[in-house]
Amino acid sequence: MARNYIDNDTEFVARGSVSVDMILSDGSRVENLEPRRLFPVNYSEKYISLLDADGKEQAIIRDIAALSEQSAAVIRNSLSEYYIIPKITKVIQVYEKGSINRWTVMTDRGKCSFLIKTRYSDIKPFPDGRVLIRDSNDNRYEIPDVSKLDKHSMRELNSQI
Amino acid sequence: MNINGILINKEIPEELFEKLLKVRAEVCESEEKILFAIVGDLTLEANYGTTVFAVTDKRSFTIDEEGKLLCSMLHEHVDKAKVKRMYGNARLIVTDKEGKDIVLFRFTYSVATLCDMAADYLEDMSHGEDAAHAYDAVAAGYEKAMLYCPKCGRRLLHAGAECIACQSKRRIWGKLLRFAKPELPNLILCMLLSLVTTGISMLLPTMTANLVDEVIPSKDMQMLLKVVSVLLSAYLLQLALGIIRSYRLRISATNIVTFLRNSLFAKTQKLSMRFYDKTTTGSVINRVNGDSNTIEQFMIRLSQEVVVQIFTLVGIAVIMTAKNVQLALITLLPIPFIVIGTRVFGKKILPYHRKVWRRWAAVVSNLTDTLPGVRVVKSFSAELRSSGIFSSYTSEWQQVDRKSARISTAFPNFVSFFVHLGQLLIWGIGGAWVIISNLTGTAAASDAIAFAGGTVTLGTLVSFISYASMFYGPVNFFANFNDSYQNALASAERVLDILDAEDEADRGKGNCPEMRGKIEFKNVNFSYDRTKMTLSDINLTIEEGDIVGIVGTTGSGKSTLVNLLMRFYDDYEGKILVDGINIRDIDLSYFRRQIGFVQQESMMFRDTVFNNIAFSNPDATIEEVFSAADIANAHEFIARLPDGYDTLLGERGVGLSGGERQRVSIARTVLMNPRMLIFDEATASVDSETESLIQGAIEGLIKGRTTIMIAHRLSTLRKANKIVVLDKGKILEMGTPEELIAKKGKYYKLIQIQTMAEKAEAEKKEERFE
Numbered sequence: 001m002a003r004n005y006i007d008n009d010t011e012f013v014a015r016g017s018v019s020v021d022m023i024l025s026d027g028s029r030v031e032n033l034e035p036r037r038l039f040p041v042n043y044s045e046k047y048i049s050l051l052d053a054d055g056k057e058q059a060i061i062r063d064i065a066a067l068s069e070q071s072a073a074v075i076r077n078s079l080s081e082y083y084i085i086p087k088i089t090k091v092i093q094v095y096e097k098g099s100i101n102r103w104t105v106m107t108d109r110g111k112c113s114f115l116i117k118t119r120y121s122d123i124k125p126f127p128d129g130r131v132l133i134r135d136s137n138d139n140r141y142e143i144p145d146v147s148k149l150d151k152h153s154m155r156e157l158n159s160q161i
Numbered sequence: 162m163n164i165n166g167i168l169i170n171k172e173i174p175e176e177l178f179e180k181l182l183k184v185r186a187e188v189c190e191s192e193e194k195i196l197f198a199i200v201g202d203l204t205l206e207a208n209y210g211t212t213v214f215a216v217t218d219k220r221s222f223t224i225d226e227e228g229k230l231l232c233s234m235l236h237e238h239v240d241k242a243k244v245k246r247m248y249g250n251a252r253l254i255v256t257d258k259e260g261k262d263i264v265l266f267r268f269t270y271s272v273a274t275l276c277d278m279a280a281d282y283l284e285d286m287s288h289g290e291d292a293a294h295a296y297d298a299v300a301a302g303y304e305k306a307m308l309y310c311p312k313c314g315r316r317l318l319h320a321g322a323e324c325i326a327c328q329s330k331r332r333i334w335g336k337l338l339r340f341a342k343p344e345l346p347n348l349i350l351c352m353l354l355s356l357v358t359t360g361i362s363m364l365l366p367t368m369t370a371n372l373v374d375e376v377i378p379s380k381d382m383q384m385l386l387k388v389v390s391v392l393l394s395a396y397l398l399q400l401a402l403g404i405i406r407s408y409r410l411r412i413s414a415t416n417i418v419t420f421l422r423n424s425l426f427a428k429t430q431k432l433s434m435r436f437y438d439k440t441t442t443g444s445v446i447n448r449v450n451g452d453s454n455t456i457e458q459f460m461i462r463l464s465q466e467v468v469v470q471i472f473t474l475v476g477i478a479v480i481m482t483a484k485n486v487q488l489a490l491i492t493l494l495p496i497p498f499i500v501i502g503t504r505v506f507g508k509k510i511l512p513y514h515r516k517v518w519r520r521w522a523a524v525v526s527n528l529t530d531t532l533p534g535v536r537v538v539k540s541f542s543a544e545l546r547s548s549g550i551f552s553s554y555t556s557e558w559q560q561v562d563r564k565s566a567r568i569s570t571a572f573p574n575f576v577s578f579f580v581h582l583g584q585l586l587i588w589g590i591g592g593a594w595v596i597i598s599n600l601t602g603t604a605a606a607s608d609a610i611a612f613a614g615g616t617v618t619l620g621t622l623v624s625f626i627s628y629a630s631m632f633y634g635p636v637n638f639f640a641n642f643n644d645s646y647q648n649a650l651a652s653a654e655r656v657l658d659i660l661d662a663e664d665e666a667d668r669g670k671g672n673c674p675e676m677r678g679k680i681e682f683k684n685v686n687f688s689y690d691r692t693k694m695t696l697s698d699i700n701l702t703i704e705e706g707d708i709v710g711i712v713g714t715t716g717s718g719k720s721t722l723v724n725l726l727m728r729f730y731d732d733y734e735g736k737i738l739v740d741g742i743n744i745r746d747i748d749l750s751y752f753r754r755q756i757g758f759v760q761q762e763s764m765m766f767r768d769t770v771f772n773n774i775a776f777s778n779p780d781a782t783i784e785e786v787f788s789a790a791d792i793a794n795a796h797e798f799i800a801r802l803p804d805g806y807d808t809l810l811g812e813r814g815v816g817l818s819g820g821e822r823q824r825v826s827i828a829r830t831v832l833m834n835p836r837m838l839i840f841d842e843a844t845a846s847v848d849s850e851t852e853s854l855i856q857g858a859i860e861g862l863i864k865g866r867t868t869i870m871i872a873h874r875l876s877t878l879r880k881a882n883k884i885v886v887l888d889k890g891k892i893l894e895m896g897t898p899e900e901l902i903a904k905k906g907k908y909y910k911l912i913q914i915q916t917m918a919e920k921a922e923a924e925k926k927e928e929r930f931e
Contacts, residue, residue: 003787038800039771041807047783049800057800060787 004059006050012071018081020074022050022059030058035078041132048075086112088133088143091153094160101160103133107141114139116160125161168197168303170275173213180228181213188233193217197299199275201268205231207250214253214266216279218292223266232265234283242283244276246693253280278302333653336660340421341460344413348464351413354406355469358399363476366627368392374620410461418457425449425659433665434729438689443526447518448659452652459649462642470635477632484621488594491586492629495579499640506572507643513565514651520558527554569644576640580633587629591622666731669746676755676836677740678705678867680726685735687725695721696890699735703883708868710878710898712911713887719871722887723839726869727758739837757835757862761842763826765817770799771806773825777833786832792861793828794854795821820851827858838868844877852877875915884908 009025015032022030033050048061064072086107093104101116114135116122122134131143185195198215214223222233234255241256253266253276278299285295376384426449481489531547538547594617685699696718703709711719725733737744744752765773775781790796798821802808844852872878886894886907894906901908
């Protein structure tokens, strides 16, 4: 099976909120594809798999940045509809008592509060300062760079990371 | 060893040796010489006793301890010779030309391998093989036999190496001290700092004595201020030095334990499979975890406190004697008791340390072995039973620990009781002297002063109390030191068990020949435990690009065959060649990289799917990993996972099915791009639909590579161009599938049974359908 990698000769247009249509360089059209990240954690802009309605992979975008501007916007938009990973901008409170570990945070999508189940496996710091958080309901949150948070947030986080 | 030109496996008394020579002279022709002799440990009636089996170039004979000839046999009469392994003993049996069996020699397994070799020699000689060649094989066998420690029977690293179990304790520590070596400067610095603080604290009681005797009675305010400020600055200095020292010491300790732990882990990765056959993972984990800590703590104690405590001990003794000999003697009175007590205590406590550790290792083993099998436990509703077993282990530990506690907790308390007793003596006798000396002028006072060796002032008394408590610090330390020494010694032995254990043999390090994939087994014999031959007489040639199916019932030696090819076990007899090169002569890790090994249970690491695939080739690019996953039919299901290739395996919520794991592990193998492939029941644990997916994956991988497939389901072998049927460790049949079917042997039977079973199943399905 030869894999179809897309670099820059292909255009995309939005179809639904998540799905897109792909227009190949020869003008043929592949309809109703869903972009998915193959590396949602490590590369948000690279290796985007395009799945058809049956879940079969039709192509892989190597790097969104290589696409034309409009196409890139279409893909980014589709991905941002599919992947909801609120970015935490401020940690208001980390409440810890017994086995309860409740975080109240401000994100780019608004204020929210969630429970952490296991501190050791659900909070994943990366060497570059990024922290990924998974709550007890398997929702994901992201702190793009811990060192850029304000002092209060840092203090609250200190015992968690 | 070699005595007067006779190869012999053990030293025997000279007397017996002479008897042996005498018997030779009686039974043999004059120019015959004994070539080799095996000293056995059983008589022909299976009682313990020395017997000697001797072989010349014409005959073999056995004598007993008294030098009586038990039997003798000319090589030319021998038709077959073999060792029959029984339970706890074995016999060397020869069949003569008339077909009669004669037992030549009886022995325990300690010499069984040598006897195997002797049997080969007898057969070779009777069949007229080259005598020199046969003798060389025997000589090699003797050399190999010397690889065992003559004292305890453990395997040695190389011939003549020192046995780990029999070495002295000094050597044990000598080996472990290298882990402390990089920290030596830091440790010495800490020790010096500690000496300074101790020195200061030794001088302090003298100053307080001065306070009590002179400054306060003389009501000299200025002097008081002076002394107090000197004391204060001394305490401040101690504080500063103490902080620095503790910090640096902690750093050193962490460094030592990290070094030790890393070395231990690195070593566990290099150990042979033999080691893991014998040792439970739990006990290895315990060593990496706990024992390394114990050793580190002990090393720190050894490097720091021993010197400091001795310094304190001597220093205080000197100061006290200088001040007042009599009072010093009183202070020292309980010491002999404590020293004697310590020795007795040490002897009693060591066995307990070992017992406690062993029980604890059993607890940990139970834990590490049961938890992965929790599915099995649940499916049999055996949770209670399983907890019961665990608690029986912990309660065993609890009981032993309780017994050990009775001794180990009482002892320090006794020591401190004696310490207090010593202080009481000082208070009592010294106090009396102070009181009496104050009644100046009386006869009793001058007697007392004379007896006490001078006036005993209140200040002296107070300083002696301080000294005594300081003095008992080191005494207490040395009393408990033995305990921690024994504890650490036990840990050290266990750690060295791993550190000194034999690495996987890698004789051909650096030899990385280009490989094409022709595999040959030549006269391979192998046994896991010296009691039962798991493989015997394996002769097999696999041409480059062959696809070989190995079939046989469970326990027929299929997996063992593969284990030998993977070089998990290196101590087989015979040769395995790849492209004509003995695999033992090839660089081990290079060799293994040439073989893709897919096992029945595919192991996933706690890491992302991507890293799990890239495990076989960490330098692979992302797209190479994608294509490997494609070939393995894995990319599609991975792309559908919410976290894609970033999915962490082994975490809550994310579990791959058996078939998915198998495909990930095949992708891993694909990425490695090996010359040869081994599938050990790769599809045994998945349903037939997944099997066809995996089968597809396998076929994508095989192209042009030499492949060995072990399979129960013969349907998986449809691509094989050669089938080997194993039975009880021997090759029963071998040939193309067509040949074997035409032969109507075992393979034909197996095929028939399976097709019948499949038919029956298909019919059943149809019935249900109707």
